[in-house]
Amino acid sequence: ITVQVNKPGDAVSKNMYGLFFEDINFAADGGLYPELVKNKSFETDDHLIGWKAIRGAAGLESYLVSTDRPISNANNHFLRLSVKTAGPDAAFVNEGFRGMGVKEGAEYTFSFYARKGPGNVGGVNVTLEQSGRGGPGPETPGSGKALAQAQITGLTTEWKKYSVVMKPSATAAKARLKLAVEGTGTLDIDVVSLFPKDTYLKRENGLRPDLVQLLKDMKPGFLRFPGGCIVEGRTLAQRYQWKETIGDVASRKPLINRWNTEFIHKFTPDYYQSFGLGFFEYFQLSEDIGAEPLPILNVGMACQFNSAELAPITSSTAKGPNAAGQGDEPTLETFIQDAIDLIEFANGPASSPWGAKRVAMGHPAPFNMKMIGIGNEQWGPQYLERYEPFAKAVKAKYPNIQIVSSVGPAPDGDLFDKATLKMRELKAEFIDEHYYAKPEWFRQNVGRYDNYPRTGAKIFAGEYAAQSVAIASENNKNNWDCAISEAAFMTGLERNAGAVAMASYAPMLAHVDAWQWTPNMIWFDNLTSYGTVNYYVQKLYALNKGTSVLPVAMPANAKNGTDNLFASAVADAPTGDVIVKLVNYSTTPRAVKVNLAGAKKVGKNGTAFVMASDDLNTMNTIQEPTKLTPKEEKFSVSGSTVSYTLAPNSFTVLRIPGK
């Protein structure tokens, strides 16, 4: 293999490898967003999702979800409890997100709003207790054991917020929260929260630290959010609306999640978006992990696989009372205005209406957003009809904002290629291609961008993952076969960095007890998390992305992976290193000689990062989270040649120092 060190080619984008975030698989509520109470404000369509009354022979006489003098107009439902006979079974329980994960000795802030009604309610006993099930199903041994207790007293007849810190006496993956009324009478409660103090950077309303750390460790170039299909919604009314996700957390109204579905895995009828993790928090997360924020906005179309509902292009054709694009039925104008306002929210000064909202939320400096996406995974004339005026309006107001355009979902075929061509004609800046396919597709398509033009629109490989069985089948595995095939494909992304500017594996997160899609990059339960073998492939690329592509000449029989040998190389200007990526997709070891042609100075010792497994079914799991991770090895360089034996089924990154 010859690496032409003296002929650096295209620059590698500094955002090349990034993250795709979508609230799918309990990625936000129950995952990255660590609020432990599900449906804390009783605002889901079925207002008692996540809650259950405990009614003994005596005790809780009745309960109802009321709207009688609520906390606010935005948060206008609450729970009213009436107790006739005092006793410990006059209680309501929240099950959490497949249970609540709590750690021994850690601190959790319990808070709620409460108001006394007629009668003599003395207070509320708050118990964090062992559950053992965390959802529907029979109780298990140990259920009901108290892990932490607190008492709230001093209730008045006006709404007031109460809070107390709770410290569990033991670790539990599936705890639950019980609120028992003391005394008799009526009590109103709302915005019930149990929030860990140990969040990333110890922020109030912060994020789960182990998950943020896994993301940060990748040094991601960008963070794409909030999806995925949830951007579109099944219907336009169920689309993601960023303006509903900022400001006071207690006033953010939940919305049914597009992945609240029996499609694919298990029906998750309790899947809502609380928006505790909203657009402000996404921008903040991007900043925390050093990634460029990349919000994807609805173009005025619901999901084309579902209702395919369309927003009218002009208000004259709208049905609702919305001449100005406001009101019940949004028009395209509404969607464009949302984008314009988002740019102001992210980047505008404190003196601007939307910039002021960001400042009020505690971020005076602009987020310096540089890109937005218009539409997720959409295509065809109806998309173009909306995309064109949308992109034009954004550019007219904010010429420096770069736009990511959509071309639909399929990896092959006419539709996809034509859409990409059309987008190039329209002078798109980034084209968001998605491909979910079998592992062999990834190995066979390593040359996908070899002939893609180096001028004009760049490719954003915005969602991709090898699927071991079939698209999103519940039998898909995050196994080494998929990951090594992605590694092989990524040599093609890397050597075509002149055409491909950004790439992200998808989806990013999944709860082991509540997923709708496979495979996923990071899996977690209520207490722990792990990076899949696919995660480590992504991480190796991101940490070794270099700054410019170096031409690689392969042995004649190994061109483009035909002999199951894949390679790409980059130079890294800051360190002076040459970085060579090699994939040996075969069951035998393979000795390679890498010649650094034209190298002026070459160090004597290099470092290799190797992932290898004889078994292509190897996976990391909750039980064995680091079964297969990169191993660091040293190797020596002879003159300007590296002789290295690639292990069977291996992905190897060789870093060769400049001196």
Ligand code: AHR
């Ligand atoms: O990543 C899962 C889904 O795949 C995304 O929501 C969608 O964009 C794609 O179809």
